[in-house]
Amino acid sequence: MFETIRYDVKDGIAWLYLNRPTKLNAFIAQMNREVKEAIKAASSDDQVRCVVISGEGRAFCSGQDLSEVDENMDHGQVLRDHYGPMIMQIRKCEKPIVGAINGVAAGAGFSLALACDFRLVSERASFLNAFVHVGLIPDSGNLYYLTQLVGQAKAAELSILGEKVSAADAVDMGLANRLISVETWEEDVNAFATRLASLPTKAIGLIKRSLKAVTELSFEDYLEQEAQGQRIAGLTNDHREGINAFMGKRKPVYSGQ
Amino acid sequence: MSNFDFIETYFKGSTAVIELNRPRQLNSLNTKMISEIVVAMEAFDRNETVRVIVLSGKGRSFSAGADIDEMTEANPISLELLNQFAEWDRLALIKKPIIGAVHGFVFGGGFELALCCDVLISASNTEFAFPEVGLGVMPGAGGTQRLTKLAGRTKALEWLWTGERISAETALKHGVINKIVYPELLMEEAMKFANKLAKQPPLSLRLIKDSVNKAVDSSLYEGMQYERKNFYLLFATQDQKEGMNAFIEKRKPDYQGK
Incomplete structure (x- = not known):
């Protein structure tokens, strides 16, 4: 190919x-x-x-x-x-x-x-x-x-x-x-x-968006995008897995989703 | 709601949602789909429980444009007799707030449909374009008029002549859209905005839309007289009493739309 x-x-x-x-x-x-x-x-x-x-x-x-x-x-x-x-x-x-x-x-x-x-x-x-x-x-x-x-x-x-x-x-x-x-x-x-x-892939993608936003947006707009990014991250399975693993004192296993 | 072939509708609180539903064709618009949108919009406009209308597209794009297959054999006489754009004129008569939630491709007729909305919330991945020029034609459902009123003659001519794709950022910069959000949150943000409007006094929203639309088409003096009459008219509403009483009593108003 x-x-x-x-x-x-x-x-x-x-x-x-x-x-x-x-x-x-x-x-x-x-x-x-x-x-x-x-x-x-x-x-x-x-x-x-x-x-x-x-x-x-x-x-x-x-x-x-x-x-x-x-x-x-x-x-x-x-x-x-x-x-x-x-x-x-x-x-x-x-x-x-x-x-x-x-x-x-x-x-x-x-x-x-x-x-x-x-x-x-x-x-x-x-x-x-x-x-x-x-x-x-x-x-x-x-x-x-x-x-x-x-x-x-x-x-x-x-x-x-x-x-x-x-x-x-x-x-x-x-x-x-x-x-x-x-x-x-x-x-x-x-x-x-x-x-x-093996890391939370979706969160990494959202971090990358924020890293880009730093150079592209005003601080006010950046904070708004940050809020949107965190909203999306908060809905991921990996976020739940991270919290559960922390509570259960075990290592998290992230699916990337 | 009655059965539609090309759109889907549902209610969420006092917001009515219309979704273009030809995802495999990237929601390309045919005459039937436009008729269905108009029928749904007019029904929601009359429905007392509905305060805001949201328009969005299912699948990967809001709408990639008009169905070209329908048009290849058209001639001026057939177009005049079909008079398909008369349907679009009815969209301009909807009195309730219409929030467009757009993503992916918003091309041609899809762009014109988006421009019929009062507020546009756009996903960050949206691309807008009027590619008609590349087919030897031009927009016919308000594109040249509405885009020019929003973005001005300078940019409108550039985009319409070249047919090039416009990013969400560019559209925002030139006043074509209201807000850019991450694609994952498009509907959530559109609904949030709808909920914000749903809490406002409906008759105020209605007459504000009426007055602002007047501004687009009339002299300042004429518009001022028109605005004044609408302002006076609101003093005949219960919601005006409710709004002002709530302010004095330092409580939240509860508007009935009367």
Whole structure:
């Protein structure tokens, strides 16, 4: 079904691998489309309670495939037609999304990593806002997310100087959540995703709505959305399960509903 | 209520709910469905126990538009003789508050139907559009008129000419809808608003709607005279006495609609 990515659902986790390893998983329009379709499928699949995005081979994603770029193209339209819809689909997804950054995440690959809820970084990972090196600006939502994660000053530094950020530095500056050694990479990523997949999925989706609302709404409107979110959460089976487990002094077993 | 083919109706307290019920066709409107909506609305408008009417759609969308199949063979003469939009004119004569609760696609005739409501509560996932231009036609049931009165000529022309989809946020920004709520809570929030209105004095609501509608269509002077008469008229109601007495006695009023 997919040619540029691999997509499998197993034990509540949707694994999405960018799968153009000989091109360092560089984006072509087809890959934009397939990532979008896979995220859409994961979003509407009740079996899926966590999504992991990672890269085949040694890179996470090196950004736009330059072989698809020609001098006459309208760069803005490429974003509107291909990258924007993909990033928007990720933003709309109500399942937790983990970026498992196995190697270099450059350009739009960096942007893709930023669009995830979590970034787990392998010791081999690095981030590079390469756009400025070819006279372009960070795109695909890059600076929107980057400024929220590391602040204006650091975001300006990373995007204007275009210096590479190591995995360890990424964790230090709040760009990534966990540094994972190469030896335990797969095991630790799997454990992290499994943990997410066992949490109250509906509540996570509602938390994600509130996190987005922070940047989109006035405080007054935010409080109203928060009230609506809590109303919905209060009606879930998982809320009842959490309360019952707490009362019964046992571990809760969440269904995600 | 009597049996309908394309809508479902029920009562909740003093609110009457009409649900478009062709979910597999995304509630696309056919002439029969419009007739049923009009019949139900007029019945509720006369029903003394009903204070507010809520209009919503079953399934994934409020309404994706008119049934195109019904129209492909139409010609000007057949349309004139069918005079289908006369039914829509009757919707504008409903005196009680109509709250539209919309979600998913609100396209074409579905958008026009939504614009017949007095208040629109929208799910956050709603998309509004007038795609008629893409079929070589244009809205015919009030779309160009009502949208322009709400959003102004500038945006109305842009949306009607391009046929592009408008998000709930954009619709809110331009005064097309009243409130955006999470999709899960659409009916709950619409009913909450209906309950709020159901506690207000019905004749006040009625004459406020009458006066506000007058403002849309008349000069300020004419509208002011009209408003004044409605204001005076309310002093003939029991609810005016009840409202003012309750205020003086520091208690909650209990309105009878008389």
